[in-house]
Structures are given as structure tokens and as C-alpha cells.
Amino acid sequence: MTEQSDGIVYGFAATHDRLFAACGAGLFQSADEGRNWTSAGDSLPTTAVAASPDFAHDGTLFASVGGMILRSVDGGARWNALQLAQPQPVVGALAVSPNYAADGVALAATIEDGVFRSADRGRSWSPWNFGLLDLNTICLTISPSFADDETIFVGTESGLFRSANGGRAWREVVLPVEYPAVMSVALSPNFARDGIGYAGTESGELLTTSDGGESWRGLPVGTDGSPISSILLDGVAILLNLGDALKLSTDGGASWQTRRTTNDMLISALIAPSGLSTREPLIVGFIGGAIRRLE
């Protein structure tokens, strides 16, 4: 377990050889699957981090600090800062296109200013909020088959929005719950074929789609109303972060088992770099700044 001095663990990013953690105390990295963490050079509060899917070749990382997006093209050794438009937005989530090598698209979801989009490998960022009626964005998920379907989902304080043109325009998704704050969205790795996705709300509802996000229905999870702040998928396994507990289903959501990690710390972020198999480690970040590797 690694204890940072203060703050919160906002999110993780995994590359072929390293893990990165965006924390209130700065950006951290681990080269041993989360056992030990060292500073990745930036000690400013870092609210999000994302790595290029082609990181092994392009070494591209994005991180957000204050009203800026930092970009590194050498695996985090050196960073360039890009100021976003005034007034300074706070970036809450970053995502990089699975087709980044070809399209150079990266997106940033901000807390008050909607979605910023870059189509030139992060050199410039512009707000693209056509149809995004709620600019208080919380989470951002890009389709694994983005090269073909250009689909992106963004969760906001009042619902879920979907773009089918690479983030240039957004449409509200009709959900079975009226105007929920959508905290997390996860899409199946075979999204293009099976159209399966999950969305977690602030009031603990888990919603699912099997038609690419056209229609959604509630999936009983048996939560106590705790926000579902992150969702991980691996085949038919689904892992939910409910803050003080994790819920795991190994049968596509038909049944759930609860796993409590600690009595007094709330989980703020998690990542399963090698999948959700019980043999693989789970890296958990806490409010307070700690990062724990669960075997």
C-alpha cells in the first residue's frame, strides 16, 4: 500500500509496462504492477490521466492540472502544458481514441465546461458541446471500435449523452431513470458486435444497454444507494465501485458478491490492468490518497 501525503486518487491509466495514478498530490507511476509508486514528475494536483493505446511506440500521456492539459510524448519524462480556454476549466476525465495512431483524437470532460476535443494529438483543444445540454460532465468513455462507430458516451450531472461522430455533437440518451447523475460508463470490448454497455448513477442504479446505447434498462444490483463511481468489465465479469465496497458479478450481472476493502476509507478509483480474474491484481485508489494493490 502506498500513502500519498494528501488529497484523493482521481484515476488510473495503464500502459504495456507501467501504471499511472492521477492524485491530489500529483502524478505517480508504478513499474511493478502497483506494488511501489514514485512521482512521475508533477506534484500539482492531477485530476485525470490517460495513455495512448500505442504508448509503447508513441510514449504519449495526457494529464490534467488546474485549467491545463499536460502532454508527454516520451513516456512522462517531459511535459508540455496546454492552456484551455478561459475561464479555466477543471478536467475531470481524459480519454484517448483507440485509433489514436491514425486519428490523433483525445477528449477531456470538464466539471463545468463540457467536453474539449483535440484532433491533432493534443496540440490544441476546443470545446465541442453541440447538443450537450449539461456541461457538468463527470465521466467519459470511448467505444473500443471508435475507428468505425465514432461513438463516445459522456455522463453528466443530469444524464447520459452520446456522440456518434467522434465528439463533434452530442445527443441525450433516454434512460429509465429520470435525469440521473451518471458517474461511470463502461463498454464491452466487443461493443461493435454485442453493443453491451453499463452506466452507474449517483443513486446506485446500474443501467445496461445491449444495442449500442440506443436503449437502456435497469439491472438489479442490490446496492444501498451508494454511487457507482466506476465500472470495470472483463468478458462477463463486471466490477462496480460503490465507494465503501466493491461488487463483482461473474455472470453478466445475474448475481453479485460484495467485497469490502476497508472499514474507513472510500474508494475513489480502481483499475484491473490484467483483467478481473481472481488471479490478477486489482489496484484501488482511495479518498485520502492511498493506493492499494489487492491480490
Add this chain to the structure above:
Amino acid sequence: MLIRHTLWRVHETVGDGTATAALLYQSIYNDGLRYLTAGGSPMALRAALDGAKHRVLDALNAQAAPISGQKRLTGLARTLCYHERMATLLGEIFDIIGEAGALEIKTGNRRDMEREYFEGAYWDGGLFSRTQLPQGQTRAALENAAILISDLHFEEPGQFRPLLETVARSGAKSLAIIAGQVSDKAMALFLNPKNQATLPTLVIRAGAVRGDAQLDSLEDLAALVGGRALYQAAGQTLNELRPEDLGHARQVWATRGDHGVIGGKGNPRALCQHIARLRERARAEQTAEARKPLQARVGKLMGGSATLYVGADSEAQASNNYRDLAQRASDAIRVALRTGVVAGGGVALLDCRAALQQALNETPDADQRAAYRAVLRALELPYRTILANAGYEPSETIAQVGNGLGFDVERGAIVPMIERGIVDVAGVLSCAVETAISGAAIALTTDVLIQQRNRPEQMQP
């Protein structure tokens, strides 16, 4: 006058499809008239035509496929305007703004066509005083501003006192005042550099247009930025102003002619409901004239807008030809985004014949059989006309086309029409069919018709 009105109705409703409607109307009317001359019952024929109409509309609906993506929208625009640059820009614009997005078509200053995107929403009505503009700039902006939303009239600086006290209590660091009238004397309060340093303020005219449009814009602004609009006509003043009556936005900007907001801090749920109500009202409106302002209001609230600048060799050409063309094409694209597309080149109508033929085979009723035959014959006419106009003999290919396959007159080959981007807008075609059959049915049960002496020799759908 009846056919003119019929075609005008098609144009008004969907902006396109009048040639198809005219062909269908003429054919059905001529066949129907022959049947009535031979002793058929006008009212029974009219009822049967109505039945045929529903069968065709159902068959068209079943064929409609949704359209999305810049490439396909550009292809659709190309079939609507036959202008490459305009089609490219319209395809890009509608891929971004979608069905309800705000698009303004203006005459450009250059010979080429260009487009511009604006983030946020904006309305008519600029700064009361040009001295509020930063030196050498045409636009003033405030960040994280409180906003007074009103059409109130201010004569004395003292009238602003309750507002300034409320803003001070709210902790806002800048202020945008939307007002109906502000006298020079009252305006002086905000032109004082000391006051501007304490509380940067923009004083903006509430919409250039008075009346309902101005009230609508204030209502929309309030939905976007939160707060409550205060109206002069309701006798409201700033004396009853509460902090929660003020709206807030990440940015408010104004020029001499317009003002807008980016990142309105209104309740997103309330905004969604407001937009849903406007959409509902637009759907309920019968005419395009009544529907368009509501659609424009929805478009403005959707988070951005686009402007297409239409240039041409001369201003007259741009204004008279290209602007109208772009407007008609954009109206039809909006309908396509709402209703989908079907195979073009008359093929979708040919594919409606099966449903009608089945009904014809099943009914022994003479009036119904006459009506179905008349509509069946009419459904072939757009295909036949397109081929004949292009110099091909329609009878040679009509048996080979259908089920989405049609004749591409440019390539001289039978191709899958939707795949090749040769499409018609489902809503436009449905409107043309509905209006033509209904119009012909009414004409056939009308005693006197005024007919144009010189009928056009050829029409192209």
C-alpha cells in the same frame, strides 16, 4: 388554384418534393376523372383513395432508414442541391448540429461559401453603448457573470441600486444587465471606469425584436442561465429582486448587435424539460411558419449554432439563388434526420406497389380497384419521368428495379440506391404522397376547377 395550393402545402411543410407531388397528383386525378366519367361514385372513389394513401405511407415508413454521418449527409445534400461545395458544408454542419441545431444562412462577403460555428447560445440585441467594448475590439466578454434577465426600462441610475446590492450579496464578480431601455443618464453609472473596476458590467439590449419574440428570448435565456426573467409589462421592478432571480454563466459576451452566453449555469434538468416543451409545441404546430421559430429556439438552446455564408459571383445570385437553395436543402436534411431516407430515383415509390397490388388482388369493390389502379400507375411515374428526362427508356428497366435497386442515370446502370447515396427523404416523399393523393381526391369530388391553360410539358421530381 387547387393544385397550386397542394404543391405550396408540400413546399411549406417539408421544403421539397413538389415535383413528385405534382406528378402523382396529375396522374391520379386524370385516372380518377376517367373512372368518374364512366359512372364511378366520387365519394366512394375518394374513400378508396384515402385507403390507398395509408397503404402507401405505411410501405414508405417501413422502407425508411435512419441517416447519420458526415459522408452520408453530404451525399444527401448533393442530391438536394446539386452544388458540391454547398453539399460538403451542409453535410458537415448537420453532422454537428443535428436535426434541431441552429443554422443561419447569410450572404457572404466572398465568392466562395464558408461556415462558422458558435459555441453557446446567442440572441439579437447588443451593447447599449459602444464604449463598453474593449479598445479596438468588437466584442466584450465577462467571465462567471451574474445576469439580470429583463426587458425593464431604466431612466435613473438609482433604479439599479437594488440590483447592485443583490449582486454584492451574491458574491458575483461581474454583471450582465439585459434590459429593454437604459437612458444615457442611467448608462453613465456603468461607463464610469471606477465602477467598472469594482464590478465589470455589460449593459445589453434585450433582443432587437419587441413583442413575443423578445419575451421568448428572455424565457430561453432564463432556462439556460437559471434565474427569473422580469417583465416591464407585468409591472415588475428591481425592488423585489432576490439573489436567486439572477442567472449565471461561465461567460457572457456582447457585440454591438448580439449577445450570448457560454456555459449557462441553469438547472440542466429544467433546461431539458424546457427544450422538450418547445419540441412538443413545434410538433403540434400545423404550419412551417409557426413551427420554425420554435425549432430555432430549440436549436439555440442546444449548445451551439452554425452559420453558412453563401457567396457567389454577384450578391444578387447569392441572395436570390444560393440562399434559397441552401435553405431548401437544409429544411429537407432536417426532415431526413427526423424521418430517415429511402431509395431515391423513384424506387421507393415503386417498392410501395407490392402492398397496393396485394390490396387490389383481394378486393372485389370496383371503386377500390379503380383507386388502387390509379395510385399504382402514379407510383411508377416519378421513375419513368426521371429516366425519360435523362434520355433512357423506362420500360426497359422497370421490371429489373425495386427492393432498393434502382437505375443510376449518371452511370447508366442498376445500383443499390441507398448504398450509392441516391436517396430521397422519407418525410418529404411521404408528404408528397399524402398531399398529392388527398389533393387529387378532393379535386375529384369538386364540381369546378380552374385549370392552367398551358400545362408544363415535363417535370422532374
